[in-house]
Amino acid sequence: MKKSTISMIVVAAFGLIAFSMLFIVEQTQQGIVLQFGEPKRTLREPGLNWKLPFIQDVVFYENRVISTISSDSEEVILADQKRLEVDTYARYRIVDPLLFYQTVRNVRGAEQRLDAMIDSSVRRVLGGTTLVDLLSSARSAIIRDISSEVNRSAKSLGLEIVDVRIRRADYPDATSQNIFNRMKSEREREAKEFRATGEEEAQKIRADADKTVTVMLAEARRESEILRGQGDALSIKIYADAFGQDEEFFAFYRSMQAYRKTFTDDGTSLVISPDSEFFRYFGYKSGEKGE
Numbered sequence: 001m002k003k004s005t006i007s008m009i010v011v012a013a014f015g016l017i018a019f020s021m022l023f024i025v026e027q028t029q030q031g032i033v034l035q036f037g038e039p040k041r042t043l044r045e046p047g048l049n050w051k052l053p054f055i056q057d058v059v060f061y062e063n064r065v066i067s068t069i070s071s072d073s074e075e076v077i078l079a080d081q082k083r084l085e086v087d088t089y090a091r092y093r094i095v096d097p098l099l100f101y102q103t104v105r106n107v108r109g110a111e112q113r114l115d116a117m118i119d120s121s122v123r124r125v126l127g128g129t130t131l132v133d134l135l136s137s138a139r140s141a142i143i144r145d146i147s148s149e150v151n152r153s154a155k156s157l158g159l160e161i162v163d164v165r166i167r168r169a170d171y172p173d174a175t176s177q178n179i180f181n182r183m184k185s186e187r188e189r190e191a192k193e194f195r196a197t198g199e200e201e202a203q204k205i206r207a208d209a210d211k212t213v214t215v216m217l218a219e220a221r222r223e224s225e226i227l228r229g230q231g232d233a234l235s236i237k238i239y240a241d242a243f244g245q246d247e248e249f250f251a252f253y254r255s256m257q258a259y260r261k262t263f264t265d266d267g268t269s270l271v272i273s274p275d276s277e278f279f280r281y282f283g284y285k286s287g288e289k290g291e
Contacts, residue, residue, distance in 0.1 A: 020053040031060040080130040091162040099158030121149040
């Protein structure tokens with residue numbers, strides 16, 4: 001074998017070894033150098049680093065804030081004995097990669113442990129809180145208490161809790177249905193009260209209207225009777241005045257009215273003496289009375 005070929009093989013081998021020794025830690029990363037699974041060095045700073053080939057490995061972790069959402073809703077009993085189903089989410093950072101590796105190994109294991117810590121803290125803090133507090137400005141202080149408690153527990157995993165938030169807080173399905181039924185019953189009761197009140201007011205309005213109509217009709221009848229009386233009085237006065245001016249003509253006029261009412265087309269018969277006063281004008285001549 002030629003010396004040049006051997007030299008090329010040696011250079012390639014050294015190049016391969018050198019390539020396997022060098023690695024880069026990104027700006028968003030941190031890591032641990034492991035030798036046969038045991039931690040040897042912690043990598044905090046970004047840049048070019050090295051490791052022994054074939055016997056050492058590197059595990060990288062996020063250097064940025066990581067978000068996680070609780071896997072399941074949990075039912076919490078508040079201090080006022082109200083029940084809520086609560087969903088939470090947390091943001092955390094890996095601050096001690098060596099401790100993190102030794103306790104949970106990876107993000108999945110960390111979030112399982114973190115879920116349990118958050119659930120425990122949420123139950124304890126909300127167990128001393130009323131629903132009114134949770135819906136008021138005291139909510140911020142409640143969230144801070146939960147975050148602080150979870151942060152103290154998470155330090156044992158090499159984590160720092162940025163914050164913990166309540167994503168959703170609702171009544172359980174059974175409680176929600178009971179509340180809905182109670183609200184429905186309350187609205188139906190109010191509707192019945194409104195209808196009863198409306199009917200009562202309608203009856204009052206109808207009674208007032210009937211009363212007003214009765215009063216108006218009575219007043220109209222009274223006015224009509226007064227007018228009729230005044231008309232009759234005026235008629236009598238006119239007759240009296242006419243009688244006073246020409247008694248003979250007035251007697252004649254009244255006799256004519258009596259004749260018109262008596263002698264109709266209905267076949268009325270009168271049995272009366274021709275000399276009766278009723279027929280006095282039948283024999284009337286100018287200037288004299290009939291005999």
